[in-house]
Amino acid sequence: MSVPALLPLALLGPALLAASGRDSVPAAFYNQPGANSAMRTAELERCRVIVTAPMSTADQKALTPPIEPDPLPRAALPSPSIDTCMVMRGWRVYALSLRERKALARLSPKARARALDGLTAARHPSRGRLIRDGTGLRLRDPAVR
Numbered sequence: 474m475s476v477p478a479l480l481p482l483a484l485l486g487p488a489l490l491a492a493s494g495r496d497s498v499p500a501a502f503y504n505q506p507g508a509n510s511a512m513r514t515a516e517l518e519r520c521r522v523i524v525t526a527p528m529s530t531a532d533q534k535a536l537t538p539p540i541e542p543d544p545l546p547r548a549a550l551p552s553p554s555i556d557t558c559m560v561m562r563g564w565r566v567y568a569l570s571l572r573e574r575k576a577l578a579r580l581s582p583k584a585r586a587r588a589l590d591g592l593t594a595a596r597h598p599s600r601g602r603l604i605r606d607g608t609g610l611r612l613r614d615p616a617v618r
Contacts, residue, residue: 498577501604502589503564506596510586513564513593520558560607567592567601 503513556566569577577585577600592598 498569498574498585499589500574501566501568502592502598502601503559504567504593504595504598504601505564505607506594508564508594510590510593516559516562516564517555520555520562523558524555556605560605563607565603565607566605567598568604569601573600 503517505512560566577588580588592600
């Protein structure tokens with residue numbers, strides 16, 4: 474078995490992002506008015522944990538396995554996505570056109586990061602087309618009162 478196969482999922486995600494190029498422009502972005510990149514990153518991590526249903530927590534603390542197996546094979550169960558989780562948590566998903574992606578790609582890495590952060594936080598993003606709206610049903614964090 475190779476070393477990458479042994480790496481926990483939490484380490485593989487950033488490694489894959491680095492391999493794909495940090496300066497690439499995403500085809501879509503998450504938006505929530507007033508949010509910042511740290512909030513988006515935290516929510517994405519939370520949704521990754523929710524969707525992948527690991528047998529350990531995000532900080533690698535072991536959890537006990539389920540007492541009873543799933544009643545259906547995993548392949549037969551509906552597959553939740555990170556996008557669905559983010560939308561359920563109040564985020565909107567916007568798609569960038571090829572023209573918008575090319576325009577962002579021409580910016581310096583710092584300017585591109587600022588532009589993408591601005592799109593994340595904007596009430597009405599200046600770029601992109603809304604493809605999933607997070608204003609409907611929302612999951613509430615029980616810790617927030």
